[in-house]
Amino acid sequence: MTITFGSAARRATALCILAVVLLTLSVSPTLGAVAQVDKPVQKPTIVLVHGAWADASSWSNVITRLHQHGYKVAAVANPLRSLSSDAAYFSSTGNLSIGAA
Secondary structure, eight states: OOOOOSSHHHHHHHHHHHHHHHHHHHHOSSTTSOOOOOOOOOOOEEEEEOOTTOOGGGGHHHHHHHHHTTOEEEEEOOOOSOHHHHHHHHHSGGGOOOBOO
């Protein structure tokens, strides 16, 4: 099969197009490469803490929606005593009940 270009200008244009295509294929890391399967990203655990005049059950609708989106959620009962005692309460791991997603 023979391709004729008729003029030097057409020949030069065809060579330029071919050069751009080859350059694109050689430079682009995604073209011509074997697709790699990424590991699924683990979603973070969300800890919800209520404020005054509420309790941990006030988060129930939010927890349901977060579970539907694949998040693990913990609703922590806030004793509301003082900043230092509440911080100590939250830092103890026995107080977190993480719901499975």
